[in-house]
Amino acid sequence: MWLKRYLAFGPNRPLWAFLADALLANNTPASENNVPKDIRANCYLQSWTTSTSPRSSQPTDLLKMIKTGQKYGVRIQGLAFDRDILRDMPIWHHIFADPKIRRLTNSSASNCLRFKHNLQTVGEAEDLAAPLIRVNEAQLQHRSNNQCECRDCIEIQEITDCEHPHHCMLRAQELLDTLPPKWDPRAEQPADYESSFTSSSGLQGEDIFDYRLTTAGNLSDLFRVFTDKDHNPINETFVRRVQPEGNEGLVTVATDGSCIDNGQDTAKAGAGIYFAKDDPRNKSLKLPKMAGGTKLTQSNQAAELLAVKVTPELVPVTAPL
């Protein structure tokens, strides 16, 4: 619970969490000595680690918090995230960036970004690099040198005192280029194809199936608990150009899972899927003992999930459910 509160990014983040940020950033193993302190924002979002040794100066409470997270598999997981989340991620030592991003931290170009531009997030890097790709009216267009007097360069010089805006734009772009597409807000994302979704439920226990892959919200929504340590998250984007067309042709399906001897060693779970009387897609399913290499617990909940997993596989991908 402490970890959940610690990772509650957003306006209601408790004050102690900011103190914890500072303590975790200060108490790091010697292997992280080359990571500048000013870029250490959060070890769950970046690729530096904090001390977990009981002999370190890490406060006991924080040690416990970190250990609990490790024990229960707390980490970032999800198929896709909306751009607000991608842009809020720290850019320096971004946890999913190519490791070469670590070499881009210490250099005069990055020093300007860190100390004059006060660059911290992916979104700020994207905005800074934007004039390099944006095509404006001729007089507003950025020229590829540090003497450029486009509106963006003038503004950057005034606000940050930077003497070489073009140089810094290129470095920001270089940082962004270390991000895999799934974490790069400039790349095509599943959210680009997902129309707005209203979760207004229908009659008597009917729910509209949320087909979207994208996790929305803020940085706290990135985290999952009970993840599988041996299963590495996939960092490619999964773009599915399918948009259900409104609620036309809405398919209504009833699903249920149940379990005999629930909670006991002899438990046997199964599920039912019902479209309509004599519909060939109606199914009764037995919960398998194993899925992949994982043993499945025979339970009512697992059976419910099985029905919900199989149902969308029985209808065309474009069919709203």
Ligand SMILES: [Zn+2]
């Ligand atoms: Zn500079």
Ligand SMILES: [Zn+2]
């Ligand atoms: Zn310019």
Ligand SMILES: [Zn+2]
């Ligand atoms: Zn600069």
